[in-house]
Amino acid sequence: MDLPKDPMMLYSVVNTKxxxxxxxxxxxxxxxNLSQQELEETLRAAGFEYNKELNKFI
Structure with a gap:
């Protein structure tokens, strides 16, 4: 599955997964087969950070 390019859609899909x-x-x-660094950088640019304890971007 290809992930959405739109940051808000990406945020939603990633957190659901x-x-x-x-x-x-x-x-x-x-x-x-994703680059964790690229994914985190993309979502960070949209204002989201990964929270390991909650296992989601917030």
Missing amino acids: LRDYYSSLEAMCEDM
């Missing part, structure tokens, strides 16, 4: 399917961002990125 983290909630429903993955125990961590690392596991999701590894499973989906």
